[in-house]
Structure formats: C-alpha cells, structure tokens
Amino acid sequence: MSAIIPGLSSMYAGNAGSVISRGVRATKSTNFWIVISGFFEPVFYLLSMGIGLGALVGEVESSGKLVPYAAFIAPALLAVSGMNGAIYDSTMNVFFKLNYGKIYQTMLTTPLGPLDVALGEIFLALLRGGLYATGFLGVMQLFGLNLSWTAILAIPAVIIIAFGFASIGMGITSYMTRFQQLDLIQFFLLPMFLFSATFYPLSVYPEGVQVFIQALPLWHGVELIRALTLGTFSAGHLWHLLYFVVMIVVGLIFTSRRLKKLFQD
Amino acid sequence: MPNPVISAKSLVKKFKDFEAVKGIDFEVEPGESFGLLGPNGAGKSTTMRMIGAVSNRTSGDLEILGMDPSVDGPKIRAQLGVVPQADNLDQELKVWENLYVYGRYFGIDKKIVKDRLEGLLDFAQLKDKRNEKIDDLSGGMKRRLTIARGLMNEPKIFLLDEPTTGLDPQARHILWDRLFRLREQGTTLVLTTHYMDEAEQLADRLIVVDKGQIMAEGSPAALIRQYSSREVAEVRFGSDSNRSAADALSGVGDRIEVLPDRILIYANNGEEILSEVHRRGLVPITSLVRRSSLEDVFLKLTGRSLID
Incomplete structure (x- = not known):
C-alpha cells in the first residue's frame, strides 16, 4: 500500500468555529486599528471621484437608466471594499500566520483539518469584508446614492464576492514565502480595480478587451452590486452569482489542498 | 501483555x-x-x-x-x-x-x-x-x-x-x-x-x-552494557599529538576511539587505564574518568558523535 488518498474525514473536523473565535480574540488585542483603516480607502475614492469628478461628468447611462456619476461608481467601490477586506485578510494576515506565527501548523496538530482552518480563516475575511460593505453602504445612503430598496441586498452579495476572493486569495498566498511577493497580488489587483468597468461602462472598450474584462471576477462583482443599488437587477444578473459560487468551490478545494500539502504531507 | x-x-x-x-x-x-x-x-x-x-x-x-x-x-x-x-x-x-x-x-x-x-x-x-x-x-x-x-x-x-x-x-x-x-x-x-x-x-x-x-x-542501561564498557578514560594530548599518542596506547583497555580533540579508552576500570597511560610514559594535558553513557553507545554504533 503506497499512495494513501485522504478522504473528507481527514480534511474536516467540523470545528471551524474555534478558528474563528481565535481570530476574533487576536484581532481584538492587536489588529483593531489596522482593520478600521481599511474601511476608509473606498470612502476617499467616492469623495474625490464620485463627488469631485462627478460634478464635471454629470449623469451617465447604466442599463438604460440615467444616473448621477457618483451613484454609478459607488456600487463598484462597494464591491471593491468587499474584495479588499477579503484580500487583506486572506493575504497579509494569512501570510504572517503561515510563515511567522506558525498558527496553522499548531492548529493542524490538533484534530482540526485543513478545511476547518480554511473555512475559519475565510469566514474572518468575510466578516471584515461584510463590515466594510455595511459601513460603505451607510455612507452611500448618506449621500443618497442608493436608488432602490434592492440596495440592501448588496450586503449579502458583497459577502459572496468576498468569499470568492478570500478562498482563492488564501490558496495563492500559501505559495508565497517572502513579503515582497505579496506586492505581486497588488500588481494584479490595482489594474483590475481600475479597469473592471468601475469608473466607466464596459462599452468604451473594443470587443476583445470587453471579453477579457468579463472574464475577471471583479467585473462580475461590480455588475451585480451596481444592478442592486441602482435598482436595475434582473434574472440576467444571476450568472454573476454563479461565477462567484464556482470561484468559492474551486478556491476552497484549492486552499485546503494547499494547507494539507504544507502541513500534513 | x-x-x-x-x-x-x-x-x-x-x-x-x-x-x-x-x-x-x-x-x-x-x-x-x-x-x-x-x-x-x-x-x-x-x-x-x-x-x-x-x-x-x-x-x-x-x-x-x-x-x-x-x-x-x-x-x-x-x-x-x-x-x-x-x-x-x-x-x-x-x-x-x-x-x-x-x-x-x-x-x-x-x-x-x-x-x-x-x-x-x-x-x-x-x-x-x-x-x-x-x-x-x-x-x-x-x-x-x-x-x-x-x-x-x-x-x-x-x-x-x-x-x-x-x-x-x-x-x-x-x-x-x-x-x-x-x-x-x-x-x-x-x-x-x-x-x-x-x-x-x-x-x-x-x-x-x-x-x-x-x-x-x-533501555539506556542495557544499551550501555551491551555496546560499551563500564567506564571511559578520556585523555587529551593536544590536537596534533592525539594520533601518535593513540598508537602508543594500542592494546590498552577494551577499545580506543580517537576523536579530533581527545582519545576515549573504554575499560571496566578507568583509573587503572590512566595509570597504564602514565606507565607508558605518556603525559596527557588533561584526563578524566567517567561512566559510559549513551554518547559512547552511539559512537560505537555509528563511528560518529551525536552532536557534530
């Protein structure tokens, strides 16, 4: 008997809750202000681009509806805030725990399996993404940028988006061994943030570029949230959700396999 | 059982x-x-x-x-x-x-x-x-x-x-x-x-x-009994002279190990060995007698020290 293939019982102990409560405890004691600071980034973008630049741009058309420029970009920034919350947690924090804190190493000598650790850590990332999103939605409400009651559904939608990014992000981070390599993630995220129909409609691109942008996850997030806050949501937007469901499943399998390989070889 | x-x-x-x-x-x-x-x-x-x-x-x-x-x-x-x-x-x-x-x-x-x-x-x-x-x-x-x-x-x-x-x-x-x-x-x-x-x-x-x-x-005691003598005499002649001193000591004790910094002579009675060393006209810089330990067992089994 040579190759022994681990089944689910060796991957999951059903105790992701203990990983979550450890994370909450650690955040309370050390990382509180770092968490808060991440909230402001999209708020600054909204103020400068949406309110400032928006005064020059006026109204734009989205799904056949004329809306103020700030209302056009705010949902995109909301999607981005969810993504950022998830990414910060699943890259910077996870990187530290993997390479310096040896937290996962400890967890995996207990009955916890890689899937418990992945789920627990990802849930923490979602918590953060969800907090940012709720805060940002509040800011949007304050500026009158939520044009429909469906805007409230943007919160669960952002959490699903964050789930997708966190589950893939944690797996990717597991390949990184030096801090400098984390910059690669930013190198990928920044253009995605700027070009995913965040600040202008997809139609400005030639067709080939459009297809490329549509393949990226953030575009799906932006479209989904925008439809919800502008009130233009229809059944046609459901495939964006499907995109993230696939991303979540693939990410979870990828990440728990990586943890298994790293710590339970 | x-x-x-x-x-x-x-x-x-x-x-x-x-x-x-x-x-x-x-x-x-x-x-x-x-x-x-x-x-x-x-x-x-x-x-x-x-x-x-x-x-x-x-x-x-x-x-x-x-x-x-x-x-x-x-x-x-x-x-x-x-x-x-x-x-x-x-x-x-x-x-x-x-x-x-x-x-x-x-x-x-x-x-x-x-x-x-x-x-x-x-x-x-x-x-x-x-x-x-x-x-x-x-x-x-x-x-x-x-x-x-x-x-x-x-x-x-x-x-x-x-x-x-x-x-x-x-x-x-x-x-x-x-x-x-x-x-x-x-x-x-x-x-x-x-x-x-x-x-x-x-x-x-x-x-x-x-x-x-x-x-x-x-057990530690059994391993020592099996693979080593009861006592060990450790003598040092300085890193350059250990080799030649070891030649002069051949036949002393049950077994001799020459390490870079010292010579170990295994025997039942270490003090007797030291006297024999002196009888052969050799004057070590330092010498001591101790009980055999697992370190000696390891040396015997592998020809190497535990901590290199």
Missing part, C-alpha cells in the same frame, strides 16, 4: 528522492516512556510527524491507538499531546488564552477548558504570568507553556520533539522534573533528543536512530 499504543512495521518516509526513514520497526507500550535518540537529520522528527498523524507514510504499517493515521488523522490527533521542536505559541494571544484557544481547537467544552487551564498554569509554574504576552516570557517559560498546552486534551500519548534543546541547564532541569511527574502519573511519553543525558533521564526504553535506520534498541 497490553496492546501497544504505537506499532510501526517497515515504516518508510520518502521526500522526492530523499529517503528520510528507511523501514523502521518499533512498538510503544501504554505508560512507557519511549525515546528516539539520534543526531540531527537522523529521521527522528519525520518519524514523530508520522506518529503525530500530520505526515503520511510512504509505505509500511503504522497503528496509533489501534487506528491508521492516514485514515483517522483527526481522531488520533484528538488523543495526542504534541510539543513541537520549535515553540509555536500564538504570539497574538496572552498566556492563558494560548491554553484556552488550544483546548477549543479540540472541541472541548468551554467550562472544562477553563477548569483545566488553571491546573496547567500551575503545572507550568506560570500562574502569575497568566496575562503576559508570549514575547515577554523566557525561553524556559515558553517551553513549559508549550508542554502545558500539549496536555490540555489529557492526551493518551505525549509526543515531545527535542523538549529541551536551546534551554539553559537550570531551565532543562525544571522541565525534566515536570516530565518526570507526567511519567510517574503513567502518561505514555514519546520523545526525541540528541542529548544522551536527556534520554538517560527520561526514557525507559529507546531506539538509537541514524540515517533513517534503527541501530539499536533497549
């Missing part, structure tokens, strides 16, 4: 081209204190990781508490206490939180965890440090906390990988005392070490491992 708690047969672990463990067999009885003695890179830690159900064997059979670690990893780990080679305490948490959170990883009820952690803080002599940060603890305290943490789930088998490496002598003795108490309470201990004195102190029975293979097995 009770069933062994650990049973390994032809156990092999390969990493790509490198064979870290090359087919070893051993059993550990309940309540026993079992040691793996060997130099760095002998395959001790790899073996420990397989016993700890965090590393899959490449081939062979391994049973821990009657279960197969590649099938029932979580169930086995639930009953193990683990003290890794490097301290991996949670630096973002306080001393008591480290114990608390760890207990929760095992799914142990909050109330029970809180009860147990008081006893464990006491055991680790860290009661007055309960609210300290990990960074503020000394090396010995961190080690004691790691050991206390490993006891949180009241393990059936306690695995200690190099428990006192890097500690000063006083901290080591405090730690040995703690481990000795566990032994008295009947906890099954499995420990690796490259310190012969540690193995002699803590192990009822041990295997000597080198390059992924078992070289010998037995």
Whole structure:
C-alpha cells in the first residue's frame, strides 16, 4: 500500500468555529486599528471621484437608466471594499500566520483539518469584508446614492464576492514565502480595480478587451452590486452569482489542498 | 501483555528522492516512556510527524491507538499531546488564552477548558504570568507553556520533539522534573533528543536512530552494557599529538576511539587505564574518568558523535 488518498474525514473536523473565535480574540488585542483603516480607502475614492469628478461628468447611462456619476461608481467601490477586506485578510494576515506565527501548523496538530482552518480563516475575511460593505453602504445612503430598496441586498452579495476572493486569495498566498511577493497580488489587483468597468461602462472598450474584462471576477462583482443599488437587477444578473459560487468551490478545494500539502504531507 | 499504543512495521518516509526513514520497526507500550535518540537529520522528527498523524507514510504499517493515521488523522490527533521542536505559541494571544484557544481547537467544552487551564498554569509554574504576552516570557517559560498546552486534551500519548534543546541547564532541569511527574502519573511519553543525558533521564526504553535506520534498541542501561564498557578514560594530548599518542596506547583497555580533540579508552576500570597511560610514559594535558553513557553507545554504533 503506497499512495494513501485522504478522504473528507481527514480534511474536516467540523470545528471551524474555534478558528474563528481565535481570530476574533487576536484581532481584538492587536489588529483593531489596522482593520478600521481599511474601511476608509473606498470612502476617499467616492469623495474625490464620485463627488469631485462627478460634478464635471454629470449623469451617465447604466442599463438604460440615467444616473448621477457618483451613484454609478459607488456600487463598484462597494464591491471593491468587499474584495479588499477579503484580500487583506486572506493575504497579509494569512501570510504572517503561515510563515511567522506558525498558527496553522499548531492548529493542524490538533484534530482540526485543513478545511476547518480554511473555512475559519475565510469566514474572518468575510466578516471584515461584510463590515466594510455595511459601513460603505451607510455612507452611500448618506449621500443618497442608493436608488432602490434592492440596495440592501448588496450586503449579502458583497459577502459572496468576498468569499470568492478570500478562498482563492488564501490558496495563492500559501505559495508565497517572502513579503515582497505579496506586492505581486497588488500588481494584479490595482489594474483590475481600475479597469473592471468601475469608473466607466464596459462599452468604451473594443470587443476583445470587453471579453477579457468579463472574464475577471471583479467585473462580475461590480455588475451585480451596481444592478442592486441602482435598482436595475434582473434574472440576467444571476450568472454573476454563479461565477462567484464556482470561484468559492474551486478556491476552497484549492486552499485546503494547499494547507494539507504544507502541513500534513 | 497490553496492546501497544504505537506499532510501526517497515515504516518508510520518502521526500522526492530523499529517503528520510528507511523501514523502521518499533512498538510503544501504554505508560512507557519511549525515546528516539539520534543526531540531527537522523529521521527522528519525520518519524514523530508520522506518529503525530500530520505526515503520511510512504509505505509500511503504522497503528496509533489501534487506528491508521492516514485514515483517522483527526481522531488520533484528538488523543495526542504534541510539543513541537520549535515553540509555536500564538504570539497574538496572552498566556492563558494560548491554553484556552488550544483546548477549543479540540472541541472541548468551554467550562472544562477553563477548569483545566488553571491546573496547567500551575503545572507550568506560570500562574502569575497568566496575562503576559508570549514575547515577554523566557525561553524556559515558553517551553513549559508549550508542554502545558500539549496536555490540555489529557492526551493518551505525549509526543515531545527535542523538549529541551536551546534551554539553559537550570531551565532543562525544571522541565525534566515536570516530565518526570507526567511519567510517574503513567502518561505514555514519546520523545526525541540528541542529548544522551536527556534520554538517560527520561526514557525507559529507546531506539538509537541514524540515517533513517534503527541501530539499536533497549533501555539506556542495557544499551550501555551491551555496546560499551563500564567506564571511559578520556585523555587529551593536544590536537596534533592525539594520533601518535593513540598508537602508543594500542592494546590498552577494551577499545580506543580517537576523536579530533581527545582519545576515549573504554575499560571496566578507568583509573587503572590512566595509570597504564602514565606507565607508558605518556603525559596527557588533561584526563578524566567517567561512566559510559549513551554518547559512547552511539559512537560505537555509528563511528560518529551525536552532536557534530
């Protein structure tokens, strides 16, 4: 008997809750202000681009509806805030725990399996993404940028988006061994943030570029949230959700396999 | 005879081209204190990781508490206490939180965890440090906390990988005392070490491992009886003259080992050997007589010292 293939019982102990409560405890004691600071980034973008630049741009058309420029970009920034919350947690924090804190190493000598650790850590990332999103939605409400009651559904939608990014992000981070390599993630995220129909409609691109942008996850997030806050949501937007469901499943399998390989070889 | 708690047969672990463990067999009885003695890179830690159900064997059979670690990893780990080679305490948490959170990883009820952690803080002599940060603890305290943490789930088998490496002598003795108490309470201990004195102190029975293979097995005393003489005379003539002095000493004692810095002469009576050295007109710079130790056993078995 040579190759022994681990089944689910060796991957999951059903105790992701203990990983979550450890994370909450650690955040309370050390990382509180770092968490808060991440909230402001999209708020600054909204103020400068949406309110400032928006005064020059006026109204734009989205799904056949004329809306103020700030209302056009705010949902995109909301999607981005969810993504950022998830990414910060699943890259910077996870990187530290993997390479310096040896937290996962400890967890995996207990009955916890890689899937418990992945789920627990990802849930923490979602918590953060969800907090940012709720805060940002509040800011949007304050500026009158939520044009429909469906805007409230943007919160669960952002959490699903964050789930997708966190589950893939944690797996990717597991390949990184030096801090400098984390910059690669930013190198990928920044253009995605700027070009995913965040600040202008997809139609400005030639067709080939459009297809490329549509393949990226953030575009799906932006479209989904925008439809919800502008009130233009229809059944046609459901495939964006499907995109993230696939991303979540693939990410979870990828990440728990990586943890298994790293710590339970 | 009770069933062994650990049973390994032809156990092999390969990493790509490198064979870290090359087919070893051993059993550990309940309540026993079992040691793996060997130099760095002998395959001790790899073996420990397989016993700890965090590393899959490449081939062979391994049973821990009657279960197969590649099938029932979580169930086995639930009953193990683990003290890794490097301290991996949670630096973002306080001393008591480290114990608390760890207990929760095992799914142990909050109330029970809180009860147990008081006893464990006491055991680790860290009661007055309960609210300290990990960074503020000394090396010995961190080690004691790691050991206390490993006891949180009241393990059936306690695995200690190099428990006192890097500690000063006083901290080591405090730690040995703690481990000795566990032994008295009947906890099954499995420990690796490259310190012969540690193995002699803590192990009822041990295997000597080198390059992924078992070289010998037995109690420390039996191994010394079998592979070494009762006493050893150590003489030094300076690094340049040791070789020539050794030639002049041929036939003295049962066996002679020439090390870079000294000559070891094995015999039943060390003092007699020293007199013989002087009778042959040799004047060592320093000399001493001591009892044989596991270090000598290792030297005999492998031709090398434990700590290179």
